[in-house]
Amino acid sequence: MKTKLIDWPTFIGSFVLLLGVTLPLIFFPETGKAWVGAANEYMTSNFGMLYLAMGLGAFGFLIFIAFSKNGHIKLGREDEEPEFSTFSWAAMLFAAGIGSSILYWSVIEWVYYYEGPPFGLTPESPEAIQWSTAYGMFHWGPIAWAIYTLPALPIAYFFYVRKKSVLKVSEAVRPVIGKWADGPLGKLIDILFIFGLLGGAGTTLALGTPMIAEGVNELTGIPVTLGMQAVIMLICTVIFAISSYIGLKGGIKVLSDLNIWLALGILTFVLIFGPTRFIMETTFNGVGIVMDNFFRMATWMEPFGDFGGFTSTGFPESWTVFYWAWWLVYAPFVGLFVARISRGRTIRNMIFGTMVYGTLGCILFFGILGNYGLYLHLSGTFDVVGYMAANGPAPTIIAIIGQLPFGKVVIGVFTLLAIIFLATTFDSSSYILASVTQKHVEDEPIVWNRLFWAFALAIMPLTLMFLGGLETLQTASIVGGFPLILIMFLLAWSFVRVSSRDIRASDDYESSTIHIKYRKRKKSPFDALKEKPHD
Numbered sequence: 001m002k003t004k005l006i007d008w009p010t011f012i013g014s015f016v017l018l019l020g021v022t023l024p025l026i027f028f029p030e031t032g033k034a035w036v037g038a039a040n041e042y043m044t045s046n047f048g049m050l051y052l053a054m055g056l057g058a059f060g061f062l063i064f065i066a067f068s069k070n071g072h073i074k075l076g077r078e079d080e081e082p083e084f085s086t087f088s089w090a091a092m093l094f095a096a097g098i099g100s101s102i103l104y105w106s107v108i109e110w111v112y113y114y115e116g117p118p119f120g121l122t123p124e125s126p127e128a129i130q131w132s133t134a135y136g137m138f139h140w141g142p143i144a145w146a147i148y149t150l151p152a153l154p155i156a157y158f159f160y161v162r163k164k165s166v167l168k169v170s171e172a173v174r175p176v177i178g179k180w181a182d183g184p185l186g187k188l189i190d191i192l193f194i195f196g197l198l199g200g201a202g203t204t205l206a207l208g209t210p211m212i213a214e215g216v217n218e219l220t221g222i223p224v225t226l227g228m229q230a231v232i233m234l235i236c237t238v239i240f241a242i243s244s245y246i247g248l249k250g251g252i253k254v255l256s257d258l259n260i261w262l263a264l265g266i267l268t269f270v271l272i273f274g275p276t277r278f279i280m281e282t283t284f285n286g287v288g289i290v291m292d293n294f295f296r297m298a299t300w301m302e303p304f305g306d307f308g309g310f311t312s313t314g315f316p317e318s319w320t321v322f323y324w325a326w327w328l329v330y331a332p333f334v335g336l337f338v339a340r341i342s343r344g345r346t347i348r349n350m351i352f353g354t355m356v357y358g359t360l361g362c363i364l365f366f367g368i369l370g371n372y373g374l375y376l377h378l379s380g381t382f383d384v385v386g387y388m389a390a391n392g393p394a395p396t397i398i399a400i401i402g403q404l405p406f407g408k409v410v411i412g413v414f415t416l417l418a419i420i421f422l423a424t425t426f427d428s429s430s431y432i433l434a435s436v437t438q439k440h441v442e443d444e445p446i447v448w449n450r451l452f453w454a455f456a457l458a459i460m461p462l463t464l465m466f467l468g469g470l471e472t473l474q475t476a477s478i479v480g481g482f483p484l485i486l487i488m489f490l491l492a493w494s495f496v497r498v499s500s501r502d503i504r505a506s507d508d509y510e511s512s513t514i515h516i517k518y519r520k521r522k523k524s525p526f527d528a529l530k531e532k533p534h535d
Contacts, residue, residue, distance in 0.1 A: 071348035082344035099425030100208035140362035151335025196329035215415030283367030
């Protein structure tokens with residue numbers, strides 16, 4: 001085994017931190033849950049504005065970069081074509097960034113907004129119905145994908161332009177923190193990223209596994225038990241371990257392509273055989289609501305609390321702040337993955353491709369699946385709200401899908417799609433975790449390292465699932481991910497600082513596509529930052 005390539009301080013530190021959080025939750029579940037819950041409440045209540053400012057700032061920054069000279073930079077050689085077709089590229093970035101969570105939330109998120117609407121509106125009112133069709137699209141829309149895309153800029157730039165064969169967040173902020181990137185600070189940045197990803201990935205398993213189990217129950221009659229969910233989780237683990245073992249082009253790409261075709265098939269089926277006109281009009285209307293109120297939704301807090309005639313609903317903290325924190329935890333991972341698959345594209349292509357394809361995909365899911373469920377409830381065909389109150393979210397999702405023609409068949413395809421979505425997220429995660437825990441990556445991470453993280457991603461969630469502490473681990477990861485707000489700022493600063501210097505020194509400064517001819521030297525390439533640009 002090529003153990004010399006492993007960055008052991010990061011590798012061991014990440015695992016120790018994860019054990020340090022999960023073991024107290026295993027041995028002292030109630031106390032641990034209370035402490036983590038209190039920390040999360042403190043963070044979201046007192047620093048919620050920072051999360052919202054970070055999201056809006058990332059969105060504005062990327063739009064600026066896309067239309068600036070920096071956006072014209074080519075990631076790779078001047079004559080290099082994109083490594084993957086646009087379809088496969090979009091499929092991989094969407095599958096990695098969303099996972100099976102999109103199947104879970106797109107079907108039933110509207111119920112929460114319908115019963116607990118924003119802006120102090122009356123629950124289940126006509127106004128609440130309108131906003132319930134729009135808020136899911138907003139939370140999974142441009143700002144979410146902007147948070148995902150920002151880390152990809154410096155990472156892709158250093159990997160493909162500066163030719164640094166290192167896929168690490170600490171390496172991407174080196175121009176700002178200097179030699180500290182090689183010391184404890186750099187290791188801490190990478191460890192926090194890995195910890196956040198492991199906790200966030202555990203949430204994806206926590207949401208996806210019960211939903212898959214309900215689908216299996218509906219198809220086979222096998223009762224849903226913890227043992228059944230454990231078997232499903234292990235099967236998913238084996239699938240994404242095999243995919244990770246095969247590699248990026250043979251495994252992850254193939255699964256992602258299959259994933260998107262199945263998703264498009266289900267969405268098309270629901271659109272055609274469901275209430276087509278209602279779905280199209282409510283989706284169109286929902287997009288209009290988001291566009292008309294984008295900045296209001298992106299900045300809405302409740303600073304007046306319960307005085308001055310105002311009533312605090314807790315909606316911003318419970319939803320928008322929580323979502324932005326969740327995207328932030330995943331951002332370095334998705335950014336690393338998007339950077340890895342974007343060879344041959346320009347920075348502008350990468351920015352707009354990720355934000356546009358990602359947002360359009362989420363609009364389709366929320367618009368079609370969500371509004372189908374809303375139609376069933378409003379038309380009296382199926383009492384979604386009552387069924388969910390009695391049975392919970394996962395059984396409700398399967399029950400909604402089962403209302404379609406050929407319900408059993410559609411549930412079977414939906415369940416298969418959930419499994420593949422889960423697998424594509426986790427094989428991408430294990431690929432990136434292996435990359436971050438290596439000193440450098442020439443082509444792909446070491447096989448045994450990829451497999452280790454593939455199973456490590458499942459071991460902790462599997463243990464905590466039996467103990468009922470999975471939600472607490474996810475909350476802990478969001479609390480631990482708070483420093484990533486500062487790291488996002490450092491990533492943006494790092495990219496602008498280095499790329500702007502290189503552009504001024506390039507021969508094709510006025511070209512529509514800029515190719516940076518950067519030569520590696522014996523001394524550190526970052527020494528160039530200390531030198532004046534070439535004439």
